[in-house]
Amino acid sequence: MLTRKTILNLVFVSMLSLITLNIGAQTAAEIVQKANDKRLGEKSSISEMSMIIKRPTYERSLSFKSWTKGTKYSITLVTGPAREKGQAFLKRDREMWNWNPKISRMIKLPPSMMSQGWMGSDYTNDDAMNQASIVKDYTHKMLGEETVENLECYKIESIPFEEASVAWGKVILWISKEESLLLKQEYYDEDDFLIKTELGHNIKTLSGRVLPTQFEIIPADKPDQRTIVNIESIEFNPDIEDNFFSQQNIKKIR
């Protein structure tokens, strides 16, 4: 039999836990926002990256340049190898286009394109064009604390909104407490199977910010395969107009 006091106590405890959970949720979202801002700039960024696809018997490489503004806009331009050079991708909100200079055509891309790997790599269109998606398309929950690369990290679970067009069912993030560095991400599909793990390495100061400058992507079912993305250079918060992210511009951007 429950006494009045126990009931009150229960109500109080559950209210308290609700409040704490709520604070936890806010904090988790803030932590994710902070790590994302640190990596992509609070307003905008321009970066040059190289990618190496590593397999037990061979390697292939690709390089690209990327412009982002907030969570809405991005342009990615392939700068190498010669075979792929000049391909450009534009993202505005939920719409995406690919400019293919070889055939002089602007191709509208379907949402299912987002899960496609770049040139057969483990780096997807979603990774390349939708980097800020983690902030706007997910709800975040604090799971606890763990150490990654000898740094104390928050462990956060991120679940996409129903209507968000993202390729994942769940993402677990490890973000360092001190510098807000995104050091580890685990991507799960809708059936809760681990698909890939992304690790942040080579923590360095780049354009005045401490950042992991290398990302290693390991597919869960093929642990001997790697895709490594290096940030070669990055500029934070340059002034870029919204109309920079246009079909006109991806035809001539260099």
Added chain:
Amino acid sequence: MKYAVVLATIMLVMPLLTSAQSNDKFELNGYITNMQYVSISEMPDIIPEEFKDLLEDDNNLYNTNINFQNRLNMYWYANDKWTFSAQMRNRLIIGDQIRLDFNQQIEKSYENNGNYFNPAWNVAVGNSYILNLAFDRLYADYSSGNLDVTVGKQRINWGKTFAFNPNDMFNTYSYFDFDYEERPGTDAVRMMYYTGASTSVEFAANIDSAAQVTAALKWNINVNNYDVQLIGGMLQESDLALGIGWSGYVKNASWRGELSWYQPFENFADTTGVVMLSTGLDFNIGSKWNLQTEMMFAHLSEDKKVSMLNAYSSPSSVKDLAISPFQILGSGMFQASPLSTFSLACIWYPHQDIKGIFVSPSWSYSISDNFNASFYWQLFNGKFPNEITQEVKQQTVNSGFVRFKYSF
């Protein structure tokens, strides 16, 4: 001949030496390919004497060729407003195809491919080879604010779908010619005024080898996340051209389509016009599969002769794009690894005068970052005239291609 060999050597070796020279003002890129191919057709009932040595013991005809191709794309970014480009497609073709070109049809087509200006030269012609140098792009581009103007030999690609493009008035090509993805250029003026990030108004006009002008306006708008284009103009000074094209998505798949109507100004009320609708879906499954389907319905002019042979050759006008009232394509691509991609494309022409199918598997393999090998097979089965005797019957032609490509 000596001159040609020297020129060919320079042409093939120069890009290797310069290895894609680029700086802020100039850019040079392109590729070199070597392709070997054989086309196998059934033996006709009667064989002219000159074809006897193509015949093998299995009663098939083997048409064997080697093709070297070099593409050079040169750009000069003069300032932030002006860009100039010259692009060459240079080919050396050796084999039975040339040897059997008794009426010099191929030879002539290399120097005159339906354009008003033909900066293309057969610099060396022999019994079984042709060395051809050609500029297929030669233009100046002026860009200021929201305006882009391009004058010269250029490609104007108005397609929205992937295989059959009835909206594509300035850019007719053969779907089956996979070895020329850039496609020919056309002598044209093109003006684009961008009204937004994904909207614009476009005017284009070109002139063909018969000095006929094609001109059209195109509005590119964006409605509910659909890119929509509305086209109105005139085709080869003789037809009214109206069209609508779209690309958007249904759930996770792309839905694209093009509808066009070409009607002669003379006899405006009669049935000599052509209406074509092509539409298809394409989507990705997981990270490795890409599937595509496309079909085209056409109302053909009454005097149109339905023949499968018309499918293979590049149509002389967009009006000849549909060879029968209905055709359907299905294709799939599978990225087996970062090095290896398989694909399969099939087209079915159910019309009773064709009863045709086209099946083409291919495999592409990356040997290194810029060096690629690929293998293509093309099977045509249908009612069409034998290439030698012109006798129309149900027959099969198989072609196999092995290609090496170095990009720089």
